[in-house]
Amino acid sequence: MKIDIITIFPEFFDAFLATSIIKRGIEDGFLDIQTHQLREYSSLKHQRIDDTPYGGGAGMLMMFPPFYEAIHTLKRNGTKVIMLSPQGRVFDQKKATELSSENHLILLCGHYEGIDARVESLIDEELSIGNYVLTGGEIPAMIVTDAVSRLVPGVIHEESSETDSLQQGWLKYPQYTKPEEYKGYKVPDILLSGHHEQIASWRKEQSIQRTFNKRPDLMEAIKLSQEELKILKKVNQTTK
Ligand SMILES: C[S@@+](CC[C@H](N)C(=O)[O-])C[C@H]1O[C@@H](n2cnc3c(N)ncnc32)[C@H](O)[C@@H]1O
Numbered sequence: 001m002k003i004d005i006i007t008i009f010p011e012f013f014d015a016f017l018a019t020s021i022i023k024r025g026i027e028d029g030f031l032d033i034q035t036h037q038l039r040e041y042s043s044l045k046h047q048r049i050d051d052t053p054y055g056g057g058a059g060m061l062m063m064f065p066p067f068y069e070a071i072h073t074l075k076r077n078g079t080k081v082i083m084l085s086p087q088g089r090v091f092d093q094k095k096a097t098e099l100s101s102e103n104h105l106i107l108l109c110g111h112y113e114g115i116d117a118r119v120e121s122l123i124d125e126e127l128s129i130g131n132y133v134l135t136g137g138e139i140p141a142m143i144v145t146d147a148v149s150r151l152v153p154g155v156i157h158e159e160s161s162e163t164d165s166l167q168q169g170w171l172k173y174p175q176y177t178k179p180e181e182y183k184g185y186k187v188p189d190i191l192l193s194g195h196h197e198q199i200a201s202w203r204k205e206q207s208i209q210r211t212f213n214k215r216p217d218l219m220e221a222i223k224l225s226q227e228e229l230k231i232l233k234k235v236n237q238t239t240k
Pocket of ligand 1: 086129
C-alpha cells in the first residue's frame with residue numbers, strides 16, 4: 001500500500017514513520033509512506049501557500065493551485081484522494097478496513113482556516129476523525145494512516161487485527177499477562193486452565209458483556225447469531 005501525505009509540516013511525521021510497527025511495515029516493504037511539502041508545489045514568491053479568504057473573515061486559507069499541482073503530480077490510475085476535515089464523515093474501523101484494500105491513497109492535510117473549497121472537486125472522500133476541530137490535518141492523517149496500515153496484510157499478525165475491538169463489531173475480551181498474581185490482583189482462573197474451548201467461550205461472553213456495558217451504542221449495528229443472542233440474554237439478566 002502506498003500513502004502520499006501532502007502537508008506544510010512534513011516533519012510532524014518523522015517520528016511516526018520511524019517508530020514501531022509502521023517503521024517495520026515500511027522496512028519490510030508492505031508500506032510505502034511518503035510526505036510531500038505542499039510549498040514545493042507553489043509557484044509564488046517564498047513558496048507561499050495561503051491568503052486571506054474572499055468575502056472577508058478571520059484567518060488564512062490554503063490556496064487551491066498548490067493542492068491542484070500536488071494531486072496531479074502524485075495521482076495515478078486507481079488513486080483515492082482523501083481530504084482530512086472536520087466536515088467529513090467520521091472515520092471508523094469499517095472505513096479503515098475498506099481503505100486497507102486500496103493500492104494508493106493521497107491524504108490532504110489542511111491548516112489555518114482550511115483549504116480553498118475548489119479542492120473538493122479533486123477529492124474522492126472527506127474524512128473527519130471526530131466531532132471537534134484541530135489546528136491541522138497532520139494528526140488526523142497519522143490516525144488514518146496508522147489505522148489503515150495495521151490492516152494491510154503482512155504489517156501485523158492477521159489474527160491479531162481480526163480479534164481487535166470493533167473489527168467484528170464487538171469490543172475485545174479482557175487480556176492478561178505475567179505475573180499470575182500481583183499484590184492480590186489475580187488473573188482469572190479460566191485463562192490458566194489450558195481448556196481452549198472453555199477459554200474461547202469465556203472470551204466470547206466477556207466481549208459481549210463489555211460491549212453491552214461500555215458501548216451499548218455499538219450493539220445496534222451487530223447482527224447477532226443464535227449463540228450470541230443467548231449469551232446476551234444471560235448478560236442482560238446478570239446486570240439487572
Ligand atoms: C482549524 S481546521 C479548519 C476548520 C474549518 N475552518 C471549518 O470550520 O470547517 C484546519 C485543518 O485541520 C484539519 N482538521 C481539523 N479538525 C479535524 C478533524 N476533526 N478531522 C479531520 N481533520 C481535521 C483539517 O485538515 C482542516 O483543514
